[in-house]
Amino acid sequence: MFGVAFSNDNITSIVVDDYSVESLHSISSQLDKIVVDNPSANIVGIFAGIKKDFDTINNYSPYYTVKSYFLKHGLAIQAVTIEQAIKKDGFKWSISGIALQLFVKLGGIPWKVKPQNKNCLIFGISSAHILDKDKNVTRYFAYSLCFDSSGQYKRLNILGQSNDKMSYISQFSQQIKAHLQEDLDDTIEKCVIHVPYKLKRDEMRCIKDSIDIAKQSHQNIIFSVIKINIINKFFGYSHFNSNIPLAGSCVRLGKREYLMWFEGLQQGSTQVVSAQNISNPVHVQFIYGPDFSEEETKSYLQDIINLSGANWRGFNAKHEPVSTLYPELIAKFAGKFDQYGINLDIGDSALEKVWFI
Structure with a gap:
């Protein structure tokens, strides 16, 4: 095989x-x-x-x-x-x-995908907060996964895990700073961090502070943070008979906000295939970084669409870019291990393997 x-x-x-x-x-x-x-x-x-x-x-x-x-x-x-x-x-x-x-x-x-931004490092970050029956947080987890813009997985980084929020935030801040310094080198021209909707305000502050520190020693690298929200209040339709937009469609909502369809009708087709996956639009927002030109913005958006095709879980899985999907899968594993009282002890060699798909 x-x-x-x-x-x-x-x-x-x-x-x-x-x-x-x-x-x-x-x-x-x-x-x-x-x-x-x-x-x-x-x-x-x-x-x-x-x-x-x-x-x-x-x-x-x-x-x-x-x-x-x-x-x-x-x-x-x-x-x-x-x-x-x-x-x-x-x-x-x-x-x-x-x-x-x-x-x-x-x-x-x-397989890999063809990147728009070459020499670009992408970090996908996600967290899991375990709740008790009274909805109080009993344990905090956070992970980041490192990719290049072709969708090739590099490694998993553990950002924090603790029963105490202050201890968790301290770990989160220290680990992001450490991994940015460790993974960035002179060959990297751009660094993009993809975050999901559920990251909290103090977690976002740690990310931005870590970038500000990394910029001091990597002045030639362009840093940006993009929020990718799969769960949102938006919907959309086309003027085709099926009302389904084309896969890869993008609608601008504001200066730094967009709606994107990773799945939908294929280019050149107006009919739905029975086995075709159809999903809601994804809300994408640039929340940190310089004011990109229209052409630069398109290149970042195209890489996000491309990363939905870099999903190695199946041949037709394209609902979400791997930069947010894979960290979410690991966060779910962390929650399940905690639920069953199992210690999530990840051997060093597993950090560079896609064991979680």
Whole structure:
């Protein structure tokens, strides 16, 4: 699959009798031995046989438990549910997506997109605030992912995780400053930070302060922050018979605000294809940076659209740019691990792998 040998010679099985906590714990010790016995091998796990609704009807999660064992070793794992496997037609159509994700989790690069801004580094930032039953925040998480403008994933950075807000904000501020200094070099001409709608005011202040400090030692780099809001109050329609705008359409709302359609009708077509994905417009706002010319603004917007096509979760997944989607996926993992009382211990080698798709 994708040039990777797939035969009984390079497959090792770990079999458990059931999904009890005791049985799952045996996976950890067996995985320890596999890693020790294969020090130079590139390893990825396939967790097959779990029921799709297991986590919702039990107070523990086999999937997240096993994922934690692999992450501790810096390894990725792919789940295949019973429902997915026994449906002949469904499995036939999903096997390409499973193969794609396995290839990516092994470190493969299936495709890139053509950037408008070259020598440009993009950071996607997201956070997760865990709430108790009274809606009080009990734990704070924040992550950033680094990409180049072709959509190639570089690494995951942990920005903060704490039960205390002041401690979390302090970590958040320090880590952003550190990673900007670490990842920027003389070859970079532009640095763009993509943030979701839900980042709080004090988090945004940390980002802007960190950029101001980074600019002192990187005066030739153009910095900007763009908010990408998937959940918004806007909708739109076209004058086609279907009323669906073309994919890639953009409407200007103000000097630094835009509505964009990542999905929709294909160029040259006015009819909806049954398998075609249709989504609401995305609100995009430039919230930090110089006053760009119209041509410069278009180049940044085009890169955002391009990054929606850099999604390696599937061949047709284009609803959101990976610079905001991938950090959101990691934030959700952080919430789930916390929900099931599992320690999210990410091995160093996993920081450069797309283990979360």
